[in-house]
Amino acid sequence: MRRFFIIVAVAVLGALALQAGVRDDFKAHPKMSANNYQAYPDTVLPAITAAPEGYEPFFINHYGRHGSRWLIHEKSYTRPIDMLEKGERDGKLTRRGAEVLAILREVHDASKGRLGELSDIGAEQHQGIARRMYQNFPQVFKDGAPVVARSTVVIRCILSMQNEVDVLASLNPRLKITTDASEATMYYMNYSDSVARTLRASMQENIDMCRDKWVNPKGLLKKLFSDQRWVKANIDEGEARTMMVNLFEVVGNMQSHHQFENVDLYDLFSAEDIYSLWRYNNAFWYIRSGETPLTQCRVDYMEANLLRNFIEDADKATTDDAPAPGASLRFGHESVVLPLCCLMGLNGADYRTTDLGNLDKYWQTYKFFPMAANIQFVYFRKAGSDDILMLPLLNEHEATLPVQTDVAPYYHWSDVRDYFIDKLSRQPIIPPTK
Amino acid sequence: MRRFFIIVAVAVLGALALQAGVRDDFKAHPKMSANNYQAYPDTVLPAITAAPEGYEPFFINHYGRHGSRWLIHEKSYTRPIDMLEKGERDGKLTRRGAEVLAILREVHDASKGRLGELSDIGAEQHQGIARRMYQNFPQVFKDGAPVVARSTVVIRCILSMQNEVDVLASLNPRLKITTDASEATMYYMNYSDSVARTLRASMQENIDMCRDKWVNPKGLLKKLFSDQRWVKANIDEGEARTMMVNLFEVVGNMQSHHQFENVDLYDLFSAEDIYSLWRYNNAFWYIRSGETPLTQCRVDYMEANLLRNFIEDADKATTDDAPAPGASLRFGHESVVLPLCCLMGLNGADYRTTDLGNLDKYWQTYKFFPMAANIQFVYFRKAGSDDILMLPLLNEHEATLPVQTDVAPYYHWSDVRDYFIDKLSRQPIIPPTK
Numbered sequence: 001m002r003r004f005f006i007i008v009a010v011a012v013l014g015a016l017a018l019q020a021g022v023r024d025d026f027k028a029h030p031k032m033s034a035n036n037y038q039a040y041p042d043t044v045l046p047a048i049t050a051a052p053e054g055y056e057p058f059f060i061n062h063y064g065r066h067g068s069r070w071l072i073h074e075k076s077y078t079r080p081i082d083m084l085e086k087g088e089r090d091g092k093l094t095r096r097g098a099e100v101l102a103i104l105r106e107v108h109d110a111s112k113g114r115l116g117e118l119s120d121i122g123a124e125q126h127q128g129i130a131r132r133m134y135q136n137f138p139q140v141f142k143d144g145a146p147v148v149a150r151s152t153v154v155i156r157c158i159l160s161m162q163n164e165v166d167v168l169a170s171l172n173p174r175l176k177i178t179t180d181a182s183e184a185t186m187y188y189m190n191y192s193d194s195v196a197r198t199l200r201a202s203m204q205e206n207i208d209m210c211r212d213k214w215v216n217p218k219g220l221l222k223k224l225f226s227d228q229r230w231v232k233a234n235i236d237e238g239e240a241r242t243m244m245v246n247l248f249e250v251v252g253n254m255q256s257h258h259q260f261e262n263v264d265l266y267d268l269f270s271a272e273d274i275y276s277l278w279r280y281n282n283a284f285w286y287i288r289s290g291e292t293p294l295t296q297c298r299v300d301y302m303e304a305n306l307l308r309n310f311i312e313d314a315d316k317a318t319t320d321d322a323p324a325p326g327a328s329l330r331f332g333h334e335s336v337v338l339p340l341c342c343l344m345g346l347n348g349a350d351y352r353t354t355d356l357g358n359l360d361k362y363w364q365t366y367k368f369f370p371m372a373a374n375i376q377f378v379y380f381r382k383a384g385s386d387d388i389l390m391l392p393l394l395n396e397h398e399a400t401l402p403v404q405t406d407v408a409p410y411y412h413w414s415d416v417r418d419y420f421i422d423k424l425s426r427q428p429i430i431p432p433t434k
Numbered sequence: 435m436r437r438f439f440i441i442v443a444v445a446v447l448g449a450l451a452l453q454a455g456v457r458d459d460f461k462a463h464p465k466m467s468a469n470n471y472q473a474y475p476d477t478v479l480p481a482i483t484a485a486p487e488g489y490e491p492f493f494i495n496h497y498g499r500h501g502s503r504w505l506i507h508e509k510s511y512t513r514p515i516d517m518l519e520k521g522e523r524d525g526k527l528t529r530r531g532a533e534v535l536a537i538l539r540e541v542h543d544a545s546k547g548r549l550g551e552l553s554d555i556g557a558e559q560h561q562g563i564a565r566r567m568y569q570n571f572p573q574v575f576k577d578g579a580p581v582v583a584r585s586t587v588v589i590r591c592i593l594s595m596q597n598e599v600d601v602l603a604s605l606n607p608r609l610k611i612t613t614d615a616s617e618a619t620m621y622y623m624n625y626s627d628s629v630a631r632t633l634r635a636s637m638q639e640n641i642d643m644c645r646d647k648w649v650n651p652k653g654l655l656k657k658l659f660s661d662q663r664w665v666k667a668n669i670d671e672g673e674a675r676t677m678m679v680n681l682f683e684v685v686g687n688m689q690s691h692h693q694f695e696n697v698d699l700y701d702l703f704s705a706e707d708i709y710s711l712w713r714y715n716n717a718f719w720y721i722r723s724g725e726t727p728l729t730q731c732r733v734d735y736m737e738a739n740l741l742r743n744f745i746e747d748a749d750k751a752t753t754d755d756a757p758a759p760g761a762s763l764r765f766g767h768e769s770v771v772l773p774l775c776c777l778m779g780l781n782g783a784d785y786r787t788t789d790l791g792n793l794d795k796y797w798q799t800y801k802f803f804p805m806a807a808n809i810q811f812v813y814f815r816k817a818g819s820d821d822i823l824m825l826p827l828l829n830e831h832e833a834t835l836p837v838q839t840d841v842a843p844y845y846h847w848s849d850v851r852d853y854f855i856d857k858l859s860r861q862p863i864i865p866p867t868k
Contacts, residue, residue, distance in 0.1 A: 113618030123612070153589055155615050162596045162613050166603040173604030178557070179596050181589050184547030 022364055026274050030266040032366050033278040034252025035285070036334045039068050039261075040125040040372035045396050048136055049409050055380040055389055057137040059317040060327040061310050064129065064374035065334045066156040067122025067163070068256035070114045071249060077108040080247040086234065087225050097224035100265060107250060107260060118156040119256045123163045125372035130167035132396060133327075137378055143174040145326035150180040152190045152332045157181070160372070161331040175326070188309040190332050193302035196339075199295035203287045206294075210283045210356055214276040217244040223268050248277045256371065278366070283356045285365045289339040291350045300342035300350070301427045306330075307343055307420055310377065314413065317379060318388050334369040341368050343423070345402040346375065346394055370395065379413060388413040456798055460708050464700040466800050467712040468686025469719070470768045473502050473695075474559040474806035479830050482570055483843050489814040489823055491571040493751040494761040495744050498563065498808035499768045500594040501556025502690035504548045505683060511542040514681040520668065521659050531658035534699060541684060541694060552590040553690045557597045559806035564601035566830060567761075571812055577608040579760035584614040586624045586766045591615070594806070595765040609760070622743040624766050627736035630773075633729035637721045640728075644717045644790055648710040651678040657702050682711045690805065712800070717790045719799045723773040725784045734776035734784070735861045740764075741777055741854055744811065748847065751813065752822050768803040775802050777857070779836040780809065780828055804829065813847060822847040 026033045051057070071077060084101040087093045093101065134141050141147075149165050151157040158181045165177055186192075217240040225231050248269065254260040269277070286292060291300045309330075317325035341349035351363045376393040390413040392399045398409040403419045405411045460467045485491070505511060518535040521527045527535065568575050575581075583599050585591040592615045599611055620626075651674040659665050682703065688694040703711070720726060725734045743764075751759035775783035785797045810827040824847040826833045832843040837853045839845045 113616060113620075115617075117616050117618075155587055155589075155592065158589065158592050158596070159613055159615060162592070162599065165596065166600055166611060166613075169600040169604040170607030177600060179593055179600075181593060182547060182551050183549075184551075186547075 022278075022360065023271065023275060025366075026278070027271065030274060031252070031255050033274045034249075034255065035278060035281050035366050036369050036371075037068075037249065037253040037256065038366060038370035039121060039255045040129075040370050040395070042125065042128050042396070045132070046398070048391070048393075049398060051380050051389065051391070051410065052382075052407055054382040054385075056139050056382070057378050057380050058140060059314070059325045059379040060133065060137065060140050060329075061314055061317075061377040061379070062328065062374060063306065063310075063330040063332060063337060063340060064126075064160070064164070065332060065337050065369060065372055066118060066154070066160040067125040068119045068253075068371040069122055069156050070111050070117050070119060070256070071253055072116040074108075074111070074115060076246045076249050077104070077111055079243050080104055080250060081108060083235065083239070083243045084224065087230075090230060090234070092225050092227045092230045094224060094226045096268075097226070100224065100268065103263060103265065104247075104250065107254065110257070110259060116154075116156060118159045120258050121256055121261065122156070122371060123159065126160045126163035127167045129372060129374060129396070130164040131171070133376070134168060134171045140324070140327055140378075141168065141172050141175060142324040143172065144176060145324035146176045146178070147327050147329060148178055149329040149331070150182070150185050150189065151330075152186065153181050153183060154190075154333070157331040157333065161329070164329065164331075188305035189330060190336055191302055191305050196295075196299045196302040199299055200287055203294055206356065207280075207284050207287055211245070211280045212238075212241065214280050215241050215244060216273070216276065217241050219270050219273060220244050220247070220268055244273075245277065245280075279360045282360055282363070282365050285338060286356070286359055286363060288335065289342055290363070291342045291352055293352060293354050294356075297352065298427060300339040301424075303336060303340040303343050304424055304427070306336065306340055307424060311417060311420060314377070314379065314390075314417070318381075318413070334373055337373045337375065338365065338369050340375065341394070344375075344392075344420070345423075346392065347399050348402075350402065368394070375399075380410070390416055392416075456712075456794060457705065457709060459800075460712070461705065464708060465686070465689050467708045468683075468689065469712060469715050469800050470803050470805075471502075471683065471687040471690065472800060472804035473555060473689045474563075474804050474829070476559065476562050476830070479566070480832070482825070482827075483832060485814050485823065485825070485844065486816075486841055488816040488819075489844075490573050490816070491812050491814050492574060493748070493759045493813040494567065494571065494574050494763075495748055495751075495811040495813070496762065496808060497740065497744075497764040497766060497771060497774060498560075498594070498598070499766060499771050499803060499806055500552060500588070500590040501559040501597070502553045502687075502805040503556055503590050504545050504551050504553060504690070505687055506550040508542075508545070508549060510680045510683050511538070511545055513677050514538055514684060515542060517669065517673070517677045518658060521664075524664060524668070526659050526661045526664045528658060528660045530702075531660070534658065534702065537697060537699065538681075538684065541688065544691070544693060550588075550590060552593045554692050555690055555695065556590070556805060557593065560594045560597035561601045563806060563808060563830070564598040565605070567810070568602060568605045574758070574761055574812075575602065575606050575609060576758040577606065578610060579758035580610045580612070581761050581763060582612055583763040583765070584616070584619055584623065585764070586620065587615050587617060588624075588767070591765040591767065595763070598763065598765075622739035623764060624770055625736055625739050630729075630733045630736040633733055634721055637728055640790065641714075641718050641721055645675065645679070645714045646672075648714050649675050649678060650707070650710065651675050653704050653707060654678050654681070654702055678707075679711065679714075713794045716794055716797070716799050719772060720790070720793055720797060722769065723776055724797070725776045725786055727786060727788050728790075731786065732861060734773040735858075737770060737774040737777050738858055738861070740770065740774055741858060745851060745854060748811070748813065748824075748851070752815075752847070768807060771807045771809065772799065772803050774809065775828070778809075778826075778854070779857075780826065781833050782836075784836065802828070809833075814844070824850055826850075 032038055081104050147168055149161050151161040165179060168175060169177055221231050221240060251265040254263055291297045313328040353359060373395055378391045380389040389410045391410050392401055401416055403411055403415050466472055515538050581602055583595050585595040599613060602609060603611055655665050655674060685699040688697055725731045747762040787793060807829055812825045814823040823844045825844050826835055835850055837845055837849050
């Protein structure tokens with residue numbers, strides 16, 4: 001009994017500490033709350049732990065998200081503008097409301113013809129990733145080493161590939177680079193999984209309820225509009241909530257552009273607003289990607305083909321006698337990176353729960369998929385040994401896998417491979433439940 | 435009177451000589467007849483004429499087509515297969531017909547998931563172009579020089595850009611490279627001109643008549659099918675003609691892939707067939723792009739925005755005091771390169787006629803737009819002089835413009851600029867005539 005209390009107490013304290021951690025993160029870095037719109041955090045990166053004696057890197061297996069981009073839907077830009085213009089027409093904007101409207105118009109103008117496209121900062125993110133990949137693991141990029149790069153057929157991903165590969169070409173002109181973006185590889189680069197779609201759709205109502213319960217536009221409306229009676233008479237609460245979600249997207253995504261990265265609109269949201277908006281988004285992404293019993297622990301298996309492709313490429317690299325098997329680089333989306341993290345169990349992404357109300361304490365998306373998010377598996381070998389080691393990196397930080405290891409943060413690749421093969425075998429193909 | 439006869443005689447002899455030239459070209463190089471599917475001819479390239487004393491290259495203005503690719507429409511691959519399978523079912527294929535069917539199935543299989551995409555040879559073409567551009571004009575690619583590359587939003591063009599820019603990055607890692615593929619630049623990268631479309635559509639019937647008059651499938655059918663009575667009873671002549679056009683596309687485009695470039699199916703077509711199929715295609719492209727009174731001499735003005743963009747970038751490069759204004763690289767389509775050649779009057783592409791029956795003697799598309807076709811305007815300056823010279827290159831051969839020059843093959847850029855500005859002013863915006 002006493003032991004039970006201790007366990008509960010530890011769990012409760014742990015949860016509070018975890019939650020405090022998220023709130024503290026956002027207090028220190030509000031831009032983190034932008035979640036998948038967060039700019040790739042590359043100003044301070046940890047050094048890589050030296051490999052065990054005698055081991056040298058020889059191959060990199062990679063999937064990376066495109067860099068920072070413009071928002072995809074014009075409505076995200078125009079909905080807040082439309083609502084503010086309503087207030088402007090009736091003379092009901094606060095001074096801050098009028099300032100915000102002017103800024104939003106400027107952002108919207110700049111987005112024209114650019115919806116969904118890679119931004120200037122996005123291009124730079126990939127140049128930096130390539131440079132560090134080369135500097136950290138120069139042995140992988142020897143003369144004549146193949147760099148097999150492919151992208152989904154979406155242009156921001158292709159241009160991300162371009163920016164990464166250009167830098168590698170400039171660092172060693174004798175690499176054998178090939179690039180591709182083809183329908184023929186989409187089955188693993190961004191598989192369109194009707195089973196996952198159906199499972200997800202079954203939870204849409206619950207996600208909408210989370211939004212309506214957690215996201216409260218009242219404080220925001222007070223900051224934007226000078227007359228709350230006018231607000232009550234003229235602005236529907238549901239529309240205000242949608243507008244708030246969109247505005248939070250626009251504000252969060254301003255860090256994607258040099259033109260706007262230093263324009264700060266976070267004062268429009270209280271700490272509680274920021275937390276709640278992120279929390280809703282977090283639950284949304286958990287249902288979209290997570291290994292939850294709410295969707296038969298099946299959704300992250302949408303990346304089964306991709307994980308198999310990682311294994312196949314590693315098999316080739318580790319069994320061929322090529323002196324330098326080089327790098328296998330894949331460029332795609334956060335909607336692939338996140339479920340792949342879940343399927344791999346990277347950094348505990350395979351956390352299972354049915355309790356969306358407490359999810360935010362245990363599973364936080366902003367730790368996984370900023371813009372340009374990337375998974376790098378770096379393979380090491382030692383002369384005279386068959387034991388291949390693998391160092392998993394998430395966004396260039398050493399990451400963990402649910403596999404025992406005596407060489408942490410490195411893993412014996414054969415153990416990881418066994419784990420993945422077993423994991424893949426645990427989910428039969430589930431037909432759509434529609 | 436005597437003078438008149440001499441003029442007529444010279445014209446007739448000239449026409450015969452020209453026509454013989456085309457037939458001789460195809461006899462020596464049947465693959466040339468593939469027209470826009472022709473692989474970029476880069477095995478033998480002429481040396482560049484040295485610039486006048488003291489002149490150095492400092493800027494390149496460029497528009498290039500994507501490299502070799504797969505055919506865009508699956509029907510082009512399947513129509514010939516379908517017709518041959520009909521013969522196969524009835525036991526009516528010649529031995530060659532059966533061989534051809536097997537090859538076509540292999541090509542079709544290889545095309546799956548690749549329709550319209552850049553081929554392996556296509557990627558190499560752009561690598562070569564970049565390497566020679568750098569080697570011929572190294573002064574353009576000084577440390578810190580901007581390379582502003584942009585592509586249409588079509589993936590084969592983006593990957594062509596990638597292949598070209600990678601090589602430049604590897605040749606000088608200190609170039610300032612930016613890449614883009616955006617809806618925001620499509621108004622000049624590949625303008626969708628409703629006026630040109632309408633004018634063109636008005637001529638569709640004439641083009642179809644050219645096809646029906648010139649393209650005769652009888653010889654081909656004899657080579658493929660063993661029983662001409664069976665052919666008469668089972669194969670519609672119109673369908674056979676369409677199949678022949680498609681088969682000629684497939685055969686012509688096999689030079690796009692290392693896998694098939696040495697498989698020769700040209701024995702299926704007589705010299706007359708090859709000439710006729712090309713001739714029909716030539717007329718098709720003339721109506722699509724040419725400056726012909728048949729379409730009010732208006733169609734090539736679809737590239738007015740692009741030509742203005744060339745002028746604007748040249749203006750920036752020649753008036754800014756940047757020590758190295760670098761290169762402005764654009765990647766797109768033959769359906770842009772060809773009308774741009776016409777609008778510029780490059781190598782006489784602005785030839786005007788209403789006589790499609792004699793067009794083939796005076797205007798030949800295969801001289802303009804193989805895969806990876808490119809226009810390079812290379813700008814030269816001399817210390818202490820304001821006179822900028824420009825060398826126009828078409829597919830890396832020195833080209834002519836309808837402008838007087840005393841420094842051929844170079845031109846005084848101010849003369850060319852004046853010519854273009856005047857040319858652009860000659861065509862008012864024509865509303866769609868639909």
